[in-house]
Amino acid sequence: MENIWEKIYSMTALSDIIADPRFLVMYALAFLLLYLGIKKEFEPLLLVPIAFGVLIANFPGGGMGVLGADGQGLVHYMKDGVMVAKNVYEMPLPEIAHDLGLMNYIYYALIKSGLLPPIIFMGVGALTDFGPMLRNLKLAIFGAGAQFGIFAVLLVASQFFTMQEAGSLAIIGGADGPTAIFTTLKLAPHLLGPIAIAAYSYMALVPVIIPLVVKLTCSKKELMINMKEQDKLYPNKQEFKNMRVLKIVFPIAVTTIVAIIVPDAVALVGMLMFGNLIKEIGANTSRLFEAASNGIMNAATIFLGLSVGATMTVEAFLNWTTIGIVAGGFLAFGFSIFGGIMLVKIMNLFTKKKINPLVGATGLSAVPMASRVANDIALKYDPKNHVLNYCMSSNVAGVIGSAVAAGILISFLG
Amino acid sequence: MENFIYALELMGIGMGTVFVVLILVIELGKLLILLVNKVAPEEAKPQAKAAAPAAVTPNVAQAITQAVNMITGGKGKVEKIEKQ
Numbered sequence: 001m002e003n004i005w006e007k008i009y010s011m012t013a014l015s016d017i018i019a020d021p022r023f024l025v026m027y028a029l030a031f032l033l034l035y036l037g038i039k040k041e042f043e044p045l046l047l048v049p050i051a052f053g054v055l056i057a058n059f060p061g062g063g064m065g066v067l068g069a070d071g072q073g074l075v076h077y078m079k080d081g082v083m084v085a086k087n088v089y090e091m092p093l094p095e096i097a098h099d100l101g102l103m104n105y106i107y108y109a110l111i112k113s114g115l116l117p118p119i120i121f122m123g124v125g126a127l128t129d130f131g132p133m134l135r136n137l138k139l140a141i142f143g144a145g146a147q148f149g150i151f152a153v154l155l156v157a158s159q160f161f162t163m164q165e166a167g168s169l170a171i172i173g174g175a176d177g178p179t180a181i182f183t184t185l186k187l188a189p190h191l192l193g194p195i196a197i198a199a200y201s202y203m204a205l206v207p208v209i210i211p212l213v214v215k216l217t218c219s220k221k222e223l224m225i226n227m228k229e230q231d232k233l234y235p236n237k238q239e240f241k242n243m244r245v246l247k248i249v250f251p252i253a254v255t256t257i258v259a260i261i262v263p264d265a266v267a268l269v270g271m272l273m274f275g276n277l278i279k280e281i282g283a284n285t286s287r288l289f290e291a292a293s294n295g296i297m298n299a300a301t302i303f304l305g306l307s308v309g310a311t312m313t314v315e316a317f318l319n320w321t322t323i324g325i326v327a328g329g330f331l332a333f334g335f336s337i338f339g340g341i342m343l344v345k346i347m348n349l350f351t352k353k354k355i356n357p358l359v360g361a362t363g364l365s366a367v368p369m370a371s372r373v374a375n376d377i378a379l380k381y382d383p384k385n386h387v388l389n390y391c392m393s394s395n396v397a398g399v400i401g402s403a404v405a406a407g408i409l410i411s412f413l414g
Numbered sequence: 415m416e417n418f419i420y421a422l423e424l425m426g427i428g429m430g431t432v433f434v435v436l437i438l439v440i441e442l443g444k445l446l447i448l449l450v451n452k453v454a455p456e457e458a459k460p461q462a463k464a465a466a467p468a469a470v471t472p473n474v475a476q477a478i479t480q481a482v483n484m485i486t487g488g489k490g491k492v493e494k495i496e497k498q
Contacts, residue, residue: 137443144429144436151425158421166421238447241455249446257438262431397436404435408428 016060022314023058029317030055030309033201042204043369046177046305050200053103053309063101065313068190075100107307111192114185116304117178118271123297124178124399125275126289128367130250131243132392136236139359139390141343143397146363147405148339149173153332154409160324164188167409169325172199173332174402175206176365179268181308183406186414193311194322198329200308203366209330210361210373213337218357222345223381225356227390234353247280258404264414265407269400337361340394355390362391365402371395470495 009015017023030051037047057065067075067088075088079099088096088108097105110116133140150173157166168184168191180199184192202209214223240246251273258269275292278285316322340360348354358374371391378387470478475495482490 134443134447137440140440140443141433141436144432147429147432151421151428154428155418155421155425158417163417163420166417238444239451240447241451244456245454246446246450249450250443253442253446254439257442258435261435261438397439400439401432401436404432405428408424408431412424412427 013060013062020060020314022318023060025318026054026058026312026314029312030058036201036204042207043200045301046200047204049302049305050197050309053306054197054312055309056306057103057310057313064103064310066104066107066193066307066311067100068193068311068316070190103307103310106303107310110300110303111181111307112185112189114182114267116300117182117185118267119296119300120178120304121268121403122271122275122292123300124367125251125272125277126279126293126297128272128276128279128396128399129392130247130276130396132389133396134243134246134250135238135240136390136393137238139355139393140397142340142360142363142394143399143401144363145343145360146336146340146394146398147174147401148342149332149334149336150402150405150409152335152339153328156331157324157328161321162188164413165191165321167413168195169328170332171195171402171406171409172202172325172329173336174365174398174405175199175203175333175336175370176399176402177203178304179365179402179406181304182268183409186410191321191325193308193313193316194325195329196308197312198326202329202333203369206364206366206369207373209333210337210370211377213334214341214358214361214374214377217338217341220381222348222357223378224385225354226382226385227356227359227387228385230353230355244280244282248277251277251280254400258400262404262407262411264411265403268403268406272399272403333364336364340364356385356387358387359390359394363394363398363401365395365398367395367399368392370398 033047033051033054036042037044037051056062067077069075069088073087073089074085076083076085077100078084086099091099093105093109096108150170153173154166154170157169160166161169164187168180168188171180171183172195174180177196177200181192181196184195188195255266255270255273259266278288278292340363341357342360343363344355344357344360348357356378358378362370362374364370371388374391375386375388378385475492478495479492482492
């Protein structure tokens with residue numbers, strides 16, 4: 001009889017959880033992320049699948065955790081009671097599905113192959129309007145200033161990590177989940193889980209981080225700079241006679257230019273601009289636009305979120321490297337916002353037309369959340385100061401900027 | 415230290431390239447605006463002809479004139495009658 005109870009006990013996950021209480025930390029992390037996503041509404045479309053992925057990956061015996069490959073591409077797992085080591089890149093997908101389970105199949109087929117990040121970029125492009133950027137072209141330069149955090153943290157991280165790992169960590173400063181995943185897959189795939197979680201968590205925390213950095217670096221006077229009044233004082237002479245045609249030509253031209261200068265960024269920028277192009281063409285490609293912005297984007301987000309979350313197993317998460325990534329990622333994020341703000345401050349020293357530093361703070365890639373947060377901050381200081389359209393210019397440029405920065409990291413460190 | 419110097423170089427190259435690309439995007443945008451304005455300005459929408467004021471029949475005009483005369487004691491003068 002005692003033997004039966006022992007068998008039942010060992011059949012459940014309880015025995016493993018009690019034997020290794022670190023699982024409880026992972027459940028706490030999953031619950032925290034779920035709370036932030038559901039209750040606090042921080043990027044729920046991403047945080048909820050990621051958090052649920054973390055949760056289901058950490059039930060011993062469930063087989064839903066993604067097995068990370070080592071430097072030689074080997075994964076170690078139990079098969080018929082024997083520990084085996086196989087090169088995961090040489091395993092056919094059906095064998096991965098059979099031996100390692102559903103989540104590993106999704107991960108190695110869709111994520112590790114590098115398929116989903118560009119697909120998501122296509123969806124992002126289909127949901128992006130370059131109109132505000134074209135109307136305020138000069139402000140797009142702040143999309144470059146806000147990439148400062150990437151390279152600043154690369155400097156620091158180079159002292160603690162290999163250059164490839166440092167590059168993957170630093171790209172969190174671009175505030176772009178798909179870009180972070182894409183870069184990490186190329187440079188340091190073994191760090192994908194913690195880097196993706198850190199990138200998406202900080203993106204979700206944009207409403208907290210931007211106000212914090214802005215408070216530390218900007219004066220009330222600067223935050224009250226009214227961009228519309230500045231426009232009246234120093235009007236923009238640009239005239240738009242056919243915005244529709246302009247919006248169609250723009251993604252084609254940008255793809256061409258970026259492809260020539262940074263070919264490694266084409267997978268991201270090219271797909272972003274393709275998504276945007278099928279949106280701007282209008283009725284003739286509306287079916288493609290619908291697919292890219294709804295069906296494909298949503299399915300990709302589910303698979304990406306769940307499987308990235310599932311990489312966060314006890315072994316992969318609870319170690320010093322991850323803690324370094326979490327800390328470094330925060331610094332990268334903060335420095336990027338700081339870099340954008342500083343560029344505005346420097347430009348304000350030399351120009352008559354003053355720019356609200358919030359426009360620099362939104363040079364991040366987190367569209368449109370960063371702009372919405374910046375607009376809320378501006379409205380707190382002056383209820384008539386709507387900076388959303390101006391921030392969207394640097395914000396959208398930030399998507400291009402972070403993809404270019406990723407291309408440079410991949411090309412030099414890959 | 416070697417890594418640090420390499421990272422420093424990458425910082426220069428990286429930030430430089432990002433700035434160059436975005437400056438190019440900005441200049442390209444300006445060029446495209448000029449080109450589109452020149453080559454493909456939006457076709458002017460044909461303006462709807464303002465509806466001609468409906469003619470006021472002589473009977474109505476006479477009635478209005480008589481009414482104005484009556485109210486103003488003959489001092490008022492009807493110069494124009496328009497239908498809105």
